[in-house]
Amino acid sequence: LAKTTQPISMDSYEGQEVNITCSHNNIATNDYITWYQQFPSQGPRFIIQGYKTKVTNEVASLFIPADRKSSTLSLPRVSLSDTAVYYCLVSSYNTDKLIFGTGTRLQVFP
Amino acid sequence: DSGVTQTPKHLITATGQRVTLRCSPRSGDLSVYWYQQSLDQGLQFLIQYYNGEERAKGNILERFSAQQFPDLHSELNLSSLELGDSALYFCASSVVDRASGYGYTFGSGTRLTVV
Numbered sequence: 001l002a003k004t005t006q007p008i009s010m011d012s013y014e015g016q017e018v019n020i021t022c023s024h025n026n027i028a029t030n031d032y033i034t035w036y037q038q039f040p041s042q043g044p045r046f047i048i049q050g051y052k053t054k055v056t057n058e059v060a061s062l063f064i065p066a067d068r069k070s071s072t073l074s075l076p077r078v079s080l081s082d083t084a085v086y087y088c089l090v091s092s093y094n095t096d097k098l099i100f101g102t103g104t105r106l107q108v109f110p
Numbered sequence: 111d112s113g114v115t116q117t118p119k120h121l122i123t124a125t126g127q128r129v130t131l132r133c134s135p136r137s138g139d140l141s142v143y144w145y146q147q148s149l150d151q152g153l154q155f156l157i158q159y160y161n162g163e164e165r166a167k168g169n170i171l172e173r174f175s176a177q178q179f180p181d182l183h184s185e186l187n188l189s190s191l192e193l194g195d196s197a198l199y200f201c202a203s204s205v206v207d208r209a210s211g212y213g214y215t216f217g218s219g220t221r222l223t224v225v
Contacts, residue, residue, distance in 0.1 A: 036214075041219065043218055098155070100155075103152070
């Protein structure tokens with residue numbers, strides 16, 4: 001499994017765009033990049049998944065450069081309710097289990 | 111509501127005791143995954159079952175065991191409990207026996223406190 005590295009914590013203010021970058025230098029050809037969000041005392045929740053270029057849904061955008069060695073989760077106009085831990089995971093459809101790293105703790109201030 | 115049901119939500123017990131945590135997967139999901147999350151260790155994968163069979167094992171202690179029943183619900187048994195076992199225990203489910211990432215749905219967890 002490709003190891004991921006992401007910042008331990010980030011601070012932002014309401015209304016700003018937040019970009020969280022994840023490094024995955026050893027990503028394999030069959031690997032996808034998935035981001036989960038976890039609020040305190042709740043289970044992680046799927047946010048977005050991508051393979052290359054850009055993916056957008058109603059919650060976030062995921063940018064993946066051509067070499068796929070990193071990815072950036074973009075949260076537009078964050079609110080206080082976006083305060084959570086964000087996990088970047090790399091896995092393929094043959095991966096038997098998801099391994100979560102330490103994640104990025106995002107704190108949004110008013 | 112994610113569709114994955116975990117009971118009980120909270121559990122307080124003494125050292126040396128045994129407890130059972132229960133997980134009902136989302137309707138149609140055949141795989142159940144158990145994770146432990148403590149303050150200093152993050153989310154640790156424990157074990158996976160698919161349609162009643164053990165499929166993958168993580169850092170699960172010998173004092174812990176799990177099983178998946180014919181109705182697909184799963185139980186995680188923790189015995190000879192120690193203070194360090196205090197944590198949030200999450201169950202996740204998916205349709206297939208592979209992680210993929212997309213089809214993982216987590217429950218709201220059981221908070222275990224060992225005193």
